[in-house]
Amino acid sequence: MDALKQFRNETEADPRALARAQRRIDQALQPRPVEPLWRRLVQPAPVAAGLLLAGALWMGLMPPPDAPIPAAALEEARAMALSGGRVQLSWEGSGTVEGTDQAPRIGWESGEISVEVEPDQGIGLEVRTREAQVRVIGTGFAVRRDALGTTVAVRHGTVEVTCAGSGAVRLTEGQSRSCLPVSAAGLLARARAQQGAGAPAADWLGSVEAGLKAPDGSPGIEGELRVLQLQALEAVGRIAEARAVAEDYVRQPRPARVEEVRRYAAMLALQQQDCAAAVPHLSALTAPAVGDLLRLADCEAGSAPENARRHLEAARAVCNTPEERSAVDTRLIALGKGD
């Protein structure tokens, strides 16, 4: 039999192996409490460090003073940290580590990482997120990255923090600095997080406007940002500006979330008693709700009663509740009296 065919057959995934692998995946994805770093390090550290040293001496393979660290997910850094032992990390989230023993570089993606660097050892550790770069020689600090951006807080010592697009700032004990996201998607997430946390509308309007200026935006993200922008502008009372934003946006070729923006534009126009401006938006909706059709009928009741009747009949066909039906019928009766 062909050797490769035999190899292929023998390396097929058999059902028992698949079941075992599936079980491991399920177990690994079960949420579990985060074990403190000291416990994870303390157990294997003395044995592993001793064996590593003895093995290296025995083989004459003592690592050079600044050996490169193979790029790896941060999970593996626990083992790598043992060789130096002068950097202690604890974290809840995900990241990667690379660089060298003397200059480890941590790429932090999300969550919180706490770093302790033994002072006066010449270790130039760096933590980078998309928005921030933290350089340190001998200190303790924490970096948190979430939807709001990256926050660096110093427990002791000094760190230098560089937010994307701005200069380096030195932070000392007790100080902290936040770096905003730089991408359109990051700023959208920040604005939503601020809105969800009940921050003043002016604050999340700032994030939205920065997101709209970000160079890496996409039509989908712009649509989401525009809706938030309208909500924020309305919340701060800048109605005329909100209307202008909506009017400009719907004129773009194939804008995202255009239905929602049109509905918003109509609502803002009606707030200012401007039926003439609201009607084109309401009429352009591809899937008008009962409320939209009622507003449209109200606007056209005086000037075009036949249109208003048509809208009300369309609304009646999609009514879901007795209240909606009653609102439609009341208007139909009023229209009939007018005739």
Place this chain on the structure above:
Amino acid sequence: MQADRAGTGAVTDGELLEAARSGEPRAREQLCARWLPAVLRWCNRMGGPSVDAEDAASDVFIVMLTRMDRLRNTDAFDAWLYGITRRTLAAHRRRAWVRRWVPGIFSDPDDPETRPDRSMERSETGRRVQAVLEEMTANQREVLILCDVEERTDEEVARMLEIPTGTVKSRLRLARASFRQGCARHSIDPVTPGRADGQAGGQAGGRADGRTG
């Protein structure tokens, strides 16, 4: 295309991925069910004797499920998953190397050292083929496995490895030559690689399906 290879029907990997991203647990299960056999095969074939394939395959899925939000081009799901498999296998090989010199450095309750050696389930020929593959460079090994063991087209392999088709062809040519030499060293019946079903015997460096290596 990617869904067809996995033999699944109408829902594409991209659609499943989107659903999984939005938190649909059944989509996640379906993605695992669809791709776990392929990933386990890759791990079996490319991991070598020092790597526990089931362990590596489950790590691949853990990475895939925790990082699925990062994949932008969902049409390239198979290439992305293969890339994760490749990196995971490299990490497992590194760990196996360290474990060899420093026992106990990785706290692993399922340490392969304490588990039955699954390579024992292979025939003598299978083990020798594995040994030949281990002697090859990683690039040549993966191209030989993807093209000649898994019988993927050059274009498909080029897409998975994100390299030009010409590079796949030249790597495959070198891989086959290296495999033939390895077979001679390990006293394996020198059947020319080309198709794993043996139809290519005697067609040096070519494939019976008409494709040239």
